[in-house]
Amino acid sequence: MALYQYVAVDPAGKRVRGMQDAANPVDLELRLKRGGLDLISARPARASQLALGRRVRRQELITFFFNLESLTQAGVPLLESLADLRDTMNDPAFRQIIANMIEGVEGGQRLSQAMAPYPRVFEPVHVSLVRAGEQSGRLAEVFGHITESLKWQDELAAQTRQLMLYPAMVLVVVLAVFLFLMLYLVPQLSGFMQNIGQAVPLQTQLLIAVSEAVASYWYLAAGLLAGAAAGIWLGARLMPGLESRIDGLKLKLWLVGPILHKIILARFANTFAMMYASGISILECIAAARDIAGNRVVAASLEQVGRRIEEGKNLTQSFAEVGLFPPLVLRMLRVGESTGALDKALLNVTYFYDRDVRESVKRIQTMIGPFLTLVLGALIGWVMFSVLMPVYDVISRTRF
Template sequence: MLYHYSSVNADGRRVNGRMAASNPVDLEMRLKHMGLDLVQEKPMTRRFLPGLSGVPRQELINFCFQLEQLTRAGVPLREALSDLRDSLEHPRIGEITANLVENIDGGQTLSQSMAAHPALFDRVFISLIRAGEVSGDLPLVLNKLTAALKWEDELITHTRHLLIYPAFVGTIVLSATVFLMIYMVPQLKMFVTNMGQALPAHTRALFLISDLLVNYWYIPLLIIAGGLSTLVFLLRTNPLARRRFDALKLRLPLLGDILRKIILSRFASTFAMLYAAGIPVLEALHTTREVVGNRLVRRALEETGQAIREGRNMAAAFQDTGLFPPLVVRMIRIGESTGELDTALLNVSYFYNRDVQESVNRAQALIEPLLTLVLGALLGWIMLAVLGPIYDVISALRF
């Protein structure tokens, strides 16, 4: 629980602030260690806390890393969490850590306490923590979680870099086009039409588009808003629409292949961690379905689990879905035969992770000139449509 407190120091000055604590008594004891006497405390509800809707990934990485270091050094879990609660700066994760301490004092395990906060600790995280508790090697599990979170953070960074430049250039192109069509073209239209020159087809098309945007600008906005609203409604209410949309994303030119590699890398890395932690194959598959982020792949994993449950070996079950590339199937077959399935899957994850980085770099190198070409062609068409008739008139006057 996070408290807003009012206290006095040794000089009698009032000191206000906020601090995470299990209860008011714990808050008072912690303030005494700081040389403060508690005067009044008030629990802070979530709606009063800035940034409380989520925790940055970097804060979760720091949480896992520090908890790993403390537990590896032999500090009891309850004391390690108490130390983290006092040192974490982000208010949300500080509040959650205080709640973990409180639940552990109430007799719950760490995994049970974390299960009460699914927005921060997903099913994979909780399953690995539970496996670490059972095996008695919680520091090793926390180390793997830290590495996995760092890898996901790097992956998100690469993906963001791929999308930022096209979004930026696309915004500029759209803004420039709208400005030209609404402001510049109507003024030039009056001049061109007054010349009495027969206008070519591309000039008439440009003036028609400009007139539509000037007089009926709200229609494109309504079409876009209606289309997006319909798409969101279908994705929320229709499972078939969600599956088809996810399948469409995997078939997108350029981006679809990168997305598929990201999903396969995430699947292989997560499944390898769960399997290495001693979690049974079927349970690991069930848990991994929650993190792939694509309903088509999730359905393929469900079919794989059902086939394994019916007695099929893993490699054949994955191959039968037709969704996993030969590399994944081959590495699973090798892992099954050697008894080192986690190592084989980590090799798959490493391969796809490196391939994703190279694909992102290639996509960036391809997108930049492509967008420049589109912008140049658009501006060239507008200039040709407007200046072409003017040039014809000047040429006629010259002769």
């Protein structure tokens, strides 16, 4: 079969673009028709398009796995469940992916095999969990685990966005006020201050010099910042060692670094616990957690842990020798190993770090707001003092 890039129309008359496996254009039209789409045009997809693929919003995935859990628990056959989901999903691209999965299952594939060709939609962790559920006969339970994990990830992502968005907004306001003062207000007043007929104070001279520098060289500063960002991005792509150093630096950043570290550890513990509870081996759990770590330093540490376990060392000792994981994680691993409830112990780690991240985000917001407000007040105060001081001197001399 070949992969075609197509343009079709849904029942509401809206154009839909996507990609679909088919033997030929006629077969493609029939497949799209079964998915509720009418084909307009199609052409074979290029290699670059095959690599890019299409992502699906996390909310759509949560709905997908939640409904699968409910339907499976109710005893609805898998093919009927997938057909219902295909007809009810909002995202046309996701509907098409589900239609492809239905064809794969009808052709003799298991659900995990039908999910595997879409790694940008279904993470390898999800595929491994579904495979384990198929082997153990606990698919409904696995769907429930995946749903809860996706919900938790969505909340964690919202907290991370909240952590970055608020300081960024306040910083933008401070920068906008600074540029307004330097590029508009101070130049308007500088002529008056220089023609008042007396020596201009030092702080006023400094203000005028800063304003002139900003007005003359702002584009140079913006270009340097953009060039530095582009250089770092390009260097990280061309030199893997540099990207690892950047990831290590992220974990050491003031205020943000410790929170990022806790978020990564919480994601690791949640993934590990979910997979281990589904009957997946420890080495596979570590490999999956390594792939979704999102930080090369943590991923390299997990790879070292996996090698130590293969050498015959126990889990807690392997994690302790790496040196990246805090005492709380090691203590919970030790308790989980000794009691045989490793998944529950790691869920406790997830709960602890999740709560700690929430509290840390609130603390940072409480600190950053007043701090940046103080910076803004100091900036405005400096400008006003530098402007009003010469005026006050003129008024005082005129009076006496």
